[in-house]
Amino acid sequence: MTIYDISQKAGVSIATVSRVLNGNTNVSEKTRKKVLDVIEKYDYAPNVFARGLGLDSMNCVGILCADSSDIYLAKAVYYIEQGLRAYGYNSLLSCTGYDLENRKKSLSMMLNQRVDCVILVGSSYLEQDDSNNAYIREASVKMPVMLLNADFDCENVYCVLCDDFKSTMDATLWLMEHKRKKILYLYNSTSYSAIRKLSGFRSAILMKEQTLDKNYELYFPGSRDDIDGVRDLLLETRKKGLEFDAVVCADDSLASGVIKYAKAAKLSIPKDLSVIGYNNSILTITCEPELSSVDNHLQDQCEQLVKSCVQILRGEETPRKIIFSGELIERSTT
Amino acid sequence: MTIYDISQKAGVSIATVSRVLNGNTNVSEKTRKKVLDVIEKYDYAPNVFARGLGLDSMNCVGILCADSSDIYLAKAVYYIEQGLRAYGYNSLLSCTGYDLENRKKSLSMMLNQRVDCVILVGSSYLEQDDSNNAYIREASVKMPVMLLNADFDCENVYCVLCDDFKSTMDATLWLMEHKRKKILYLYNSTSYSAIRKLSGFRSAILMKEQTLDKNYELYFPGSRDDIDGVRDLLLETRKKGLEFDAVVCADDSLASGVIKYAKAAKLSIPKDLSVIGYNNSILTITCEPELSSVDNHLQDQCEQLVKSCVQILRGEETPRKIIFSGELIERSTT
DNA sequence: AACATATCATGAAAAGTTTTATGGACAAAG
DNA sequence: CTTTGTCCATAAAACTTTTCATGATATGTT
Numbered sequence: 001m002t003i004y005d006i007s008q009k010a011g012v013s014i015a016t017v018s019r020v021l022n023g024n025t026n027v028s029e030k031t032r033k034k035v036l037d038v039i040e041k042y043d044y045a046p047n048v049f050a051r052g053l054g055l056d057s058m059n060c061v062g063i064l065c066a067d068s069s070d071i072y073l074a075k076a077v078y079y080i081e082q083g084l085r086a087y088g089y090n091s092l093l094s095c096t097g098y099d100l101e102n103r104k105k106s107l108s109m110m111l112n113q114r115v116d117c118v119i120l121v122g123s124s125y126l127e128q129d130d131s132n133n134a135y136i137r138e139a140s141v142k143m144p145v146m147l148l149n150a151d152f153d154c155e156n157v158y159c160v161l162c163d164d165f166k167s168t169m170d171a172t173l174w175l176m177e178h179k180r181k182k183i184l185y186l187y188n189s190t191s192y193s194a195i196r197k198l199s200g201f202r203s204a205i206l207m208k209e210q211t212l213d214k215n216y217e218l219y220f221p222g223s224r225d226d227i228d229g230v231r232d233l234l235l236e237t238r239k240k241g242l243e244f245d246a247v248v249c250a251d252d253s254l255a256s257g258v259i260k261y262a263k264a265a266k267l268s269i270p271k272d273l274s275v276i277g278y279n280n281s282i283l284t285i286t287c288e289p290e291l292s293s294v295d296n297h298l299q300d301q302c303e304q305l306v307k308s309c310v311q312i313l314r315g316e317e318t319p320r321k322i323i324f325s326g327e328l329i330e331r332s333t334t
Numbered sequence: 335m336t337i338y339d340i341s342q343k344a345g346v347s348i349a350t351v352s353r354v355l356n357g358n359t360n361v362s363e364k365t366r367k368k369v370l371d372v373i374e375k376y377d378y379a380p381n382v383f384a385r386g387l388g389l390d391s392m393n394c395v396g397i398l399c400a401d402s403s404d405i406y407l408a409k410a411v412y413y414i415e416q417g418l419r420a421y422g423y424n425s426l427l428s429c430t431g432y433d434l435e436n437r438k439k440s441l442s443m444m445l446n447q448r449v450d451c452v453i454l455v456g457s458s459y460l461e462q463d464d465s466n467n468a469y470i471r472e473a474s475v476k477m478p479v480m481l482l483n484a485d486f487d488c489e490n491v492y493c494v495l496c497d498d499f500k501s502t503m504d505a506t507l508w509l510m511e512h513k514r515k516k517i518l519y520l521y522n523s524t525s526y527s528a529i530r531k532l533s534g535f536r537s538a539i540l541m542k543e544q545t546l547d548k549n550y551e552l553y554f555p556g557s558r559d560d561i562d563g564v565r566d567l568l569l570e571t572r573k574k575g576l577e578f579d580a581v582v583c584a585d586d587s588l589a590s591g592v593i594k595y596a597k598a599a600k601l602s603i604p605k606d607l608s609v610i611g612y613n614n615s616i617l618t619i620t621c622e623p624e625l626s627s628v629d630n631h632l633q634d635q636c637e638q639l640v641k642s643c644v645q646i647l648r649g650e651e652t653p654r655k656i657i658f659s660g661e662l663i664e665r666s667t668t
Numbered sequence: 669a670a671c672a673t674a675t676c677a678t679g680a681a682a683a684g685t686t687t688t689a690t691g692g693a694c695a696a697a698g
Numbered sequence: 699c700t701t702t703g704t705c706c707a708t709a710a711a712a713c714t715t716t717t718c719a720t721g722a723t724a725t726g727t728t
Contacts, residue, residue, distance in 0.1 A: 002685060013707045018687060026705060045446045049386035050685025053712050058383070063427070069412035071405065071616070078403035081429050090447065093397070093427040095415050112379045113424065227619055256620045263622070282405070285561055286590045288597070288622040336713060347679045352715055360677060384713030387684050 001044050010038040021046060052114065060090040061309065062110035065121035066098050070224060071253070071281045072298070076121050076148060079299050083306030089116070098124050098189075104135045111142050116313055119146045119305065123161075123193030126150040144312045148305055150192045151321065158312065159321045160305040162296035164193050167326030168200030169207075171248055171276050171294055174328060176208050180246035180274055186230070186258065187250035188220040194250045197278070201248060216242060220254065230257020231264055238265060245273060252277035252284055255291050259333070275333040289332035296326045335378050344372040355380060386448065394424040395643065396444035399455035400432050404558060405615045406585070406632070410455050410482060413633050417640030423450070432458050432523075438469045445476050450647055453480045453639065457495075457527030460484040478646045482639055483630075484526045485655065492646065493655045494639040496630035498527050501660030502534030503541075505582055505610050505628055508662060510542050514580035514608055520564070520592065521584035522554040528584045531612070535582060550576060554588065564591020565598055572599060579607060586611035586618055589625050593667070609667040623666035630660045 007014040012031060019027050020035040027035075038044075052058045061084050065073045081091045092115055096106040103125060110118050118139065125147065127133055133152065139145050140156040147159045168185075175183055185201040187194045198217060205215050218237065222229040234257070249255040255277030259269065267273045269289055277284060280295035301324050311318040341348040346365060353361050354369040361369075372378075386392045395418050399407045415425045426449055430440040437459065444452050452473065459481065461467055467486065473479050474490040481493045502519075509517055519535040521528040532551060539549050552571065556563035568591070583589040589611030593603065601607045603623055611618060614629035635658050645652040 004685080014686080015688085015708080016706060019706085022687085028705065031705080047387075047685050048446065048448055049383050049390075049392070050712090051687085052383035053381075053387060053685075053714095054687040056383075056712080060426075067412065068402065068415065069409045071408075074405075074408035075403045077427075078401065078429055081402065081427055085428070090443075091427045092394075093411075093415055093425050094419070095412055109424075112382065114382055225616055227616075253616075253620075259622075282559055282561075282587075283616075283620050286587075286617050286620050288593075337715095338713080348714080349680080349716080350678060353678090356715080362677060365677075380715095381713050384684090385715075387686095387713075388715035390684085 010035045060115050062092045062115035062118040066124045068095050072279050079302035087310045117144045121148045123150045123191040126192040162324045164196040165200040167294045168197040169204040172204035175246045182244045183215045183246045184244040185217045185248050227257040231260040234261040252281045292331045292334040294326045344369045394449050396426045396449035396452040400458045402429050406613045413636035421644045451478045455482045457484040457525040460526040496658045498530040499534040501628045502531040503538040506538035509580045516578045517549045517580045518578040519551045519582050561591040565594040568595040586613050586615045626665045626668040628660045631658050
């Protein structure tokens with residue numbers, strides 16, 4: 001069933017059928033009805049390829065994320081997909097891993113696929129070394145690029161993010177106000193977001209004129225889900241003499257490892273050790289005790305991102321950067 | 335840059351360029367090299383729409399799942415996407431929710447998008463009432479349909495699943511052999527998989543000639559992540575006089591709720607209460623105590639699914655049903 | 669050696685379906 | 699009778715794959 005068949009059966013030209021399909025006004029009500037009836041009757045839908053050829057668009061947005069099975073990224077992908085669907089867009093998904101070369105390859109694949117726009121989910125797409133971000137600039141020449149949870153100043157690149165700097169600073173200050181003297185910042189990536197959190201942590205330390213001698217930063221090189229690895233790292237660290245009475249984590253799963261560590265080291269939470277996670281994921285309520293965590297309003301961020309995305313595709317103006325603020329959700333580890 | 339430009343610059347016809355691009359053998363080595371050089375030089379990639387029009391395929395597989403933010407489904411989607419990518423296919427993602435109408439709509443959207451094949455992830459796509467599965471039969475006429483974790487006998491429908499019946503039966507028998515007398519089966523959906531597990535549970539009970547008087551089945555109507563809801567349901571159930579010394583769960587997050595319940599009811603795990611989860615997800619190691627769970631080899635299943643999918647698309651033969659067996663991973667709740 | 673046949677390499681053209689630009693037909697208004 | 703505006707048809711353009719046809723070369727036969 002093609003547009004020719006429809007036009008023939010309705011006794012009009014294919015152009016008229018096209019106009020009806022695309023809501024063009026230059027069609028009389030009578031003709032429109034006649035055409036719609038035939039379309040309905042034969043359950044006709046335009047061929048996507050021919051349509052794409054004509055419009056050079058396939059009504060589809062590319063979603064890139066490092067790992068859609070990561071609890072946090074999975075949520076983000078889900079919210080974005082739902083949002084796009086609501087606006088009538090399809091989602092092409094590509095999980096690129098954390099490797100730069102793979103990211104580049106996936107992105108250029110997306111460009112070739114003629115998606116209308118690409119969304120890079122998660123701060124891992126932005127590297128500290130700015131020369132490694134050239135691939136984003138290049139992509140932005142061909143189509144709009146949206147970043148979730150990263151901040152990048154470039155024409156045709158739009159960012160929606162949480163103020164990780166301030167959230168982490170506030171969380172750290174909060175611990176200080178609650179009599180914590182030796183605070184550890186634990187992170188497992190050198191992505192944009194983790195580094196911003198690190199800066200927030202440092203600022204809090206400086207604000208209270210505590211030196212970094214008594215406060216620490218610890219990098220965990222393992223994978224996100226390696227909770228036992230975090231436990232072991234902390235046990236080892238402690239054996240080396242490093243002491244701490246609170247941990248600010250860049251991620252809930254790290255915090256989950258800290259709780260394991262406390263159990264192994266026979267420390268009581270929150271009496272001997274306070275723990276604050278980040279992302280307010282489901283892990284916060286499956287832990288024992290339940291984990292305090294920074295909620296970065298992921299759903300709101302994603303909905304805003306999609307809204308901006310649609311505005312851009314419609315040729316409307318939208319801000320290049322939108323920042324949400326985080327919020328500490330207090331549970332039983334503080 | 336089109337195929338015309340390339341053909342002109344290489345001094346050959348567009349047919350020859352097309353042959354080179356598609357690996358057709360009828361091209362002399364000299365010509366092939368000449369064409370490849372030009373393609374390389376101008377970084378040419380065929381227009382996907384025109385290509386799609388010619389081949390009626392866009393080298394893309396549709397992945398449907400109810401909720402890609404669900405821990406279990408997210409893993410499955412991830413493994414499938416990675417597998418498809420490795421074989422050169424793109425993935426169009428659609429999260430349909432659990433509602434039948436929405437599923438139908440999403441599926442017919444996928445068909446119109448001319449994906450090469452659709453993969454329905456999760457047993458929620460198969461309903462007990464077989465008349466509600468007609469939409470799958472209809473889709474299978476137009477393209478291959480693959481089901482993960484559901485069993486459906488129909489031409490052009492291919493299934494990869496875990497033997498949930500046997501796994502649950504084995505888990506239940508295992509509990510009986512370890513002196514559990516009053517076992518509860520807890521489930522939160524009436525999907526194909528949960529019902530198969532229920533049958534497995536019942537069979538185990540019958541095999542040991544225990545009547546169902548002392549063993550129970552309990553349905554939790556809440557959402558998957560509502561862990562506190564599970565706790566409250568069990569507390570209430572207990573108040574009504576129902577007793578149990580072991581719980582077999584259809585899902586790890588339910589098991590997580592059971593652990594919460596045990597804490598609230600001051601029951602010791604595993605002394606007073608054994609708990610077995612299902613899926614062996616990350617929740618098993620963030621729980622305290624760590625959760626015993628049935629591992630259904632999800633990654634293997636997904637890899638097999640993709641392999642079968644690719645075979646079908648290449649026109650090769652592949653079995654219509656492949657069954658994996660589950661395996662009880664013992665941790666600290668049994 | 670001459671001719672017929674098979675094989676290989678290549679080109680020309682059709683097929684696939686839509687959108688958009690252009691212009692024609694017709695009715696109403698001036 | 700001319701102008702204006704509405705509605706619609708025609709034709710061109712978007713780009714690739716594939717089929718058919720043709721020319722060239724190699725192989726086999728007499």
